[in-house]
Amino acid sequence: MTQSANTALQSVIWAGEHLDLLDQRLLPEEVVYLPLVSVQDVWEAIRHLKVRGAPAIGIAAAYGVVLGSRDIATNAADWLTAVKEAAAHLATSRPTAVNLFWALDRMTARAESLAGSGTDLVALKQALLDEAIAIQSEDEETNRLIGEHALELFQDGMGVLTHCNAGGLATAKYGTALAPFYLAKERGMQLKVFADETRPVLQGARLTAFELQQAGVDVTLICDNMAGMVMNKGWVNAVIVGTDRVAANGDVANKIGTYSVAVLAKAHGIPFYVACPLSTIDLNTASGDLIPIEERGEEEITEGFGKRTAPKGVKVFNPAFDVTPHEYVTAIITEKGVVKPPFDVNLKKLFDL
Numbered sequence: 647m648t649q650s651a652n653t654a655l656q657s658v659i660w661a662g663e664h665l666d667l668l669d670q671r672l673l674p675e676e677v678v679y680l681p682l683v684s685v686q687d688v689w690e691a692i693r694h695l696k697v698r699g700a701p702a703i704g705i706a707a708a709y710g711v712v713l714g715s716r717d718i719a720t721n722a723a724d725w726l727t728a729v730k731e732a733a734a735h736l737a738t739s740r741p742t743a744v745n746l747f748w749a750l751d752r753m754t755a756r757a758e759s760l761a762g763s764g765t766d767l768v769a770l771k772q773a774l775l776d777e778a779i780a781i782q783s784e785d786e787e788t789n790r791l792i793g794e795h796a797l798e799l800f801q802d803g804m805g806v807l808t809h810c811n812a813g814g815l816a817t818a819k820y821g822t823a824l825a826p827f828y829l830a831k832e833r834g835m836q837l838k839v840f841a842d843e844t845r846p847v848l849q850g851a852r853l854t855a856f857e858l859q860q861a862g863v864d865v866t867l868i869c870d871n872m873a874g875m876v877m878n879k880g881w882v883n884a885v886i887v888g889t890d891r892v893a894a895n896g897d898v899a900n901k902i903g904t905y906s907v908a909v910l911a912k913a914h915g916i917p918f919y920v921a922c923p924l925s926t927i928d929l930n931t932a933s934g935d936l937i938p939i940e941e942r943g944e945e946e947i948t949e950g951f952g953k954r955t956a957p958k959g960v961k962v963f964n965p966a967f968d969v970t971p972h973e974y975v976t977a978i979i980t981e982k983g984v985v986k987p988p989f990d991v992n993l994k995k996l997f998d999l
């Protein structure tokens with residue numbers, strides 16, 4: 647299915663019997679939705695970045711559990727086994743974004759509570775699908791709230807730098823780090839966004855520049871190695887990024903290059919904000935050094951532009967994420983408000999609200 651590029655694109659669409667998934671690898675050149683019919687289709691879509699961004703991965707995985715268990719026709723116990731197997735398989739697709747595991751745990755817990763209830767199989771399956779739909783629709787509302795809280799930190803005319811893509815494409819809608827830009831646009835507030843291109847997979851160039859430009863937001867694309875210069879010129883008043891996992895002490899895992907941006911921001915006295923839903927905060931991981939960091943294939947670096955740009959046989963290191971120590975983080979913006987240091991104390995409080 648091909649869709650016109652001039653509408654806000656939804657990355658994951660439940661189409662009644664299957665998922666229509668926007669193939670984000672093809673953006674911005676082509677807008678193609680892939681029909682996914684099985685748990686394996688969803689696993690491959692996550693692994694190969696057809697769907698990416700922490701919340702969108704979680705949403706796709708939730709529907710993957712539905713697809714992986716819907717053909718069971720025997721009894722509730724077999725259905726629950728299929729749910730657990732689907733969840734266990736999807737959990738191996740990518741390691742860093744905790745939203746994946748959060749969504750799989752939520753789907754499994756829902757299935758467990760339903761399986762013993764004596765409800766017939768058709769109703770069980772519908773209730774599990776409803777849970778996946780709820781995960782997706784709650785994410786939309788969550789992101790709008792994140793945008794509202796983040797916007798309180800920005801003033802008209804500010805320059806704001808972002809890294810990777812934490813926008814509508816990475817979530818159900820609005821995004822996390824990009825949500826304030828959409829709200830600012832709605833309210834006639836002028837923000838000037840600098841989007842790092844985000845080597846090696848270019849989420850900033852292909853996705854952030856694309857979705858902000860589509861929405862009429864003032865966006866300027868820069869290479870990653872230009873961030874220091876634009877900060878030094880005084881063009882950046884704040885940095886805002888998304889995250890794949892926040893540890894209990896406030897250390898932040900996000901797209902590779904985020905740490906460098908945080909260090910640059912500190913050197914220039916610029917606030918460094920992180921926007922995320924509570925589902926991205928992992929109180930079970932004490933600090934950032936315990937977050938599993940995905941390493942991806944060397945071809946992303948040596949042939950990322952469709953032709954070879956490095957000598958054959960050269961050693962390559964390609965971590966997809968890095969960890970920004972909490973000392974560099976000015977505030978973490980969630981749906982429940984803006985959290986300031988000390989993060990080890992204040993993040994916990996969020997979950998008691």
Ligand code: MRU
Pocket residue numbers: 698699700701743809810811812813816817821822823849887888889890900901902966
């Ligand atoms: O490898 P990706 O494209 O999945 O990495 C995405 C990011 O690092 C995002 O910043 C993060 O998932 C937050 S998305 C709201």
